[in-house]
Amino acid sequence: MSFLPKLFRTTTFRLSVLNLVLFATAAAVAIAYIYWNTSGLIARQLDGVIQAEIQGLAEQYRAGGMARLTKTVAERSQTPGESLYLVTDRNGRYIAGNLTSITPGLWNAVGQIEFVYQRRNGAESQNRLALANVFRLRGGYRLIVGRDIEERRAFERVILSAVLWGLGLMGLIGLGGGLLVSRNLLARIDKVTATSQTIMAGDLSERISVTGADDELDRLSESLNAMLDRIEQLMTGLREVSDNIAHDLKTPLNRLRNRVEDALRAKSGAADYRDVLERTIEEADDLIKTFNALLSIARLEAGTTEAARGQIDLAELVSDTVELYEPLAEESGMKLETRLLQKAHISGDRQLLGQALSNLIDNAIKYGRGQGKAQADPIVIDLKKRGDQFEIAVADRGPGIETRDRKRVLERFVRLETSRSRPGSGLGLSLAAAVARLHGGDIKLANNKPGLRVVITLPASGAADAAET
Ligand SMILES: Nc1ncnc2c1ncn2[C@@H]1O[C@H](COP(=O)(O)OP(=O)(O)O)[C@@H](O)[C@H]1O
Ligand SMILES: [Mg+2]
Numbered sequence: 001m002s003f004l005p006k007l008f009r010t011t012t013f014r015l016s017v018l019n020l021v022l023f024a025t026a027a028a029v030a031i032a033y034i035y036w037n038t039s040g041l042i043a044r045q046l047d048g049v050i051q052a053e054i055q056g057l058a059e060q061y062r063a064g065g066m067a068r069l070t071k072t073v074a075e076r077s078q079t080p081g082e083s084l085y086l087v088t089d090r091n092g093r094y095i096a097g098n099l100t101s102i103t104p105g106l107w108n109a110v111g112q113i114e115f116v117y118q119r120r121n122g123a124e125s126q127n128r129l130a131l132a133n134v135f136r137l138r139g140g141y142r143l144i145v146g147r148d149i150e151e152r153r154a155f156e157r158v159i160l161s162a163v164l165w166g167l168g169l170m171g172l173i174g175l176g177g178g179l180l181v182s183r184n185l186l187a188r189i190d191k192v193t194a195t196s197q198t199i200m201a202g203d204l205s206e207r208i209s210v211t212g213a214d215d216e217l218d219r220l221s222e223s224l225n226a227m228l229d230r231i232e233q234l235m236t237g238l239r240e241v242s243d244n245i246a247h248d249l250k251t252p253l254n255r256l257r258n259r260v261e262d263a264l265r266a267k268s269g270a271a272d273y274r275d276v277l278e279r280t281i282e283e284a285d286d287l288i289k290t291f292n293a294l295l296s297i298a299r300l301e302a303g304t305t306e307a308a309r310g311q312i313d314l315a316e317l318v319s320d321t322v323e324l325y326e327p328l329a330e331e332s333g334m335k336l337e338t339r340l341l342q343k344a345h346i347s348g349d350r351q352l353l354g355q356a357l358s359n360l361i362d363n364a365i366k367y368g369r370g371q372g373k374a375q376a377d378p379i380v381i382d383l384k385k386r387g388d389q390f391e392i393a394v395a396d397r398g399p400g401i402e403t404r405d406r407k408r409v410l411e412r413f414v415r416l417e418t419s420r421s422r423p424g425s426g427l428g429l430s431l432a433a434a435v436a437r438l439h440g441g442d443i444k445l446a447n448n449k450p451g452l453r454v455v456i457t458l459p460a461s462g463a464a465d466a467a468e469t
Contacts, residue, residue, distance in 0.1 A: 012185050016178025023174070024167055031163050042152055046131065053083060054133060054145050066141060070096045073143075082148040084117070084130055090140025099144060106144065109134045119148070129153050188217055192224070204232045234302050240412070241298040248413045248425075249290065256283050286425070293427040297412065300352075300434035308351065314344035314390055314458070318383050321354050325361045329379065332365050339382040344390050346458055348439050353458075356435040359428035360394040360454050366422050368396025368451060377451075388460050389441070395453040406445040432456065 007013055061069040073085045077098035086097035092107055094100070099117060106115050112133050118125045132146025191209060198206045207228060208221040263276040322336050329336050364379045377397035384391045401409060401416065408414050410433050415426040432454075433443045441458040 007179060007182050007186060010182040010186055013178050013182040016174060016181065020171065020174035020178070024170060027170070028163070028167065031159070031166075035159050039152070039156065042155070046147055046149065046152070049083075050131070050133060050145060050147055053147075054135075057143065057145060061137070066137070066139070069137075069143070073097050082151075084132060084144070084146040084148060086142075086144040088142045088144075092142075095141075097144070099146075102144070106132070106134065107142070114149075185217070192221065199228065204228070204235060237298055237302045241294060244294055244412055249287065249294075252283065252287055252290075256280060256287070286423075290425040290427060293425065293431055294412070297427065297431050297434045300431075300438050303438070308349050309347050310350065311345055311347055312350045312353070314346060314353075314383055314392065315340045315342060317350060317354060318357065318381060318392060321357045321361065322381055325358070325365065328362075329365050332369070334365055334369065334376050335378040336361070337378040337380045339380065341383045341385055341390075344383055344385065344460075346390060346439075346460055348458065349435075352435045352438070356432035356456060357392060357394070359432045360456070363428060363454075364394050364396040364398075364452070366424070367419055368398035370397045370450070371399070385460065390458045390460050391455050392458070393453055393455040395448045395451060397448065397451040400447055400450055400452040401445060403447075409445070410443065429454075 057069060057072060060072045064071075070087055073087050074096040076083065077085050077096065084097075084099050086099035086102060087095040088102060089095060092102055094102075100120075101118065103115065106113065109115075112131065114129065114131050116127050117130050119128050128148055128150040129152075130146050131149050132144050135143040135145075137143055188211070195206055195208045207225045210218050210221050210225070212218070259276060260280060263273060266272070318340060319338060322338055326336055361379070361381065368379060370377050380393075380395045382391075382393050382395075384393075399418070405416060409416065410429050412430045413426040415424060429443070436443045436456050436458065439458050441456060444455045444457070446453045446455065
């Protein structure tokens with residue numbers, strides 16, 4: 001039974017009770033008003049009829065005295081109806097009329113009076129209510145002129161019982177309905193509470209059920225679920241980053257520390273110390289770079305960094321980046337070749353897109369050298385528009401990446417066995433992929449036969465839309 005008080009405390013229930021009270025009051029006022037007017041009208045009509053009756057009899061009396069009055073009353077009493085008459089002598093003895101008996105109250109009354117009389121209806125007689133005027137005439141005679149008002153009383157009774165039943169039923173249905181609706185709502189809210197408790201207990205995958213009624217509670221549940229999705233995504237991202245830090249940054253840090261310790265223990269000269277310190281600085285720089293890249297990826301994937309969106313020309317961006325890498329390519333005996341679309345305006349983050357492209361060109365220079373060739377094939381960078389997408393592709397003629405490894409290398413810290421001898425942290429492709437996804441695009445690795453062809457696709461229209469908002 002502890003369920004009921006909880007139910008009474010719900011907003012829905014309170015609202016339905018308030019609604020009910022307001023409605024019942026309005027209904028009662030309306031009924032009272034109608035009753036008041038109707039009964040007033042009936043009373044006035046009744047009064048009019050009695051007055052007319054009296055008027056008529058008074059004329060007869062004036063014209064023909066007691067005899068004429070008695071005759072008229074006797075005549076009128078013959079016609080069936082609601083009118084009541086009685087003429088008596090000074091002792092109260094019946095002379096004429098359809099009222100058979102006279103009570104002391106009636107006998108002594110002056111003016112208008114309400115009274116109960118007996119009407120014979122075949123064998124049985126019934127008590128009925130009447131309204132009459134009592135007149136004392138010359139010679140002690142009395143004239144009673146009235147009307148049966150039992151009908152009016154019946155009307156009042158009907159109205160009263162209608163009001164009582166109506167209000168009673170309304171209250172019952174209103175309360176019942178309120179309880180039902182509140183219970184339904186309470187059950188759904190309890191479900192939300194239960195789910196949130198499960199989630200708080202640590203199960204982030206739990207979701208609030210949506211009934212499909214598409215009402216405000218469903219909309220609330222949907223937003224809460226969307227929020228939970230986002231939180232779960234952020235938590236997963238956070239967990240991945242901390243895992244990455246634990247596994248992939250601890251090893252180089254330990255290595256760095258051990259080397260410094262070894263150098264100290266060896267007690268060698270200043271020149272050696274200097275050498276070790278320089279290498280330490282170099283490695284610390286690499287660590288910082290890796291750390292920054294890792295943080296960037298995490299932020300990009302969580303969507304917590306707002307891309308500094310601006311209108312940029314991809315053609316210009318690509319040629320600028322290529323220009324930057326030309327010296328490095330030459331140093332490695334490679335050549336960069338561009339095939340660019342004239343204009344490719346999108347809204348995006350110039351810095352991030354430049355970084356992504358740099359990573360691809362850097363990889364092509366590092367890993368994309370064809371084996372056993374005197375003259376290396378050029379690395380081709382092209383920019384195309386296909387449908388409503390721009391495609392930036394970096395293609396080399398090196399060993400490429402096997403189909404089964406193509407998905408894996410996009411993950412953080414993944415470096416293929418063959419590339420371990422080259423400097424790098426395995427974050428370049430992950431960052432490029434995160435940048436592409438942030439711009440609503442994607443990254444694809446394909447076979448360049450031979451070599452690797454990495455394609456970044458960026459939506460042309462979608463990005464422009466994003467710029468407007
Ligand atoms: N152009 C390429 N040709 C062959 N292998 C590549 C190429 N680009 C990337 N890879 C492979 O993918 C791995 C991941 O690349 P990346 O994420 O940029 O890390 P990093 O360059 O630091 O090793 C590289 O270690 C390499 O094994
Ligand atoms: Mg790289």
